[in-house]
Amino acid sequence: MDLNESKQADFGAWGIPALVPAPAPVPAPVVQPATRLSVAQQWAIDQGIMTPPVD
Numbered sequence: 001m002d003l004n005e006s007k008q009a010d011f012g013a014w015g016i017p018a019l020v021p022a023p024a025p026v027p028a029p030v031v032q033p034a035t036r037l038s039v040a041q042q043w044a045i046d047q048g049i050m051t052p053p054v055d
Helices: 039-047
Strands: none
Touching: none
C-alpha cells in the first residue's frame, strides 16, 4: 500500500519555478536649462505654472 504521505515541507517534489522580478525602471535624466533662471522663474516652473525655456 502506498499512502503518499509526506512528513516534511521539502520532500523532493518538483516545484513551480519562481517568478523573476522585472528590472527597475531607469529614471529619465534631468535636463537643466543652459540659461540662468531667476528665483521667481524657477519657482513658477516648480509649481507647474510655466515650462522651462527651450534653447
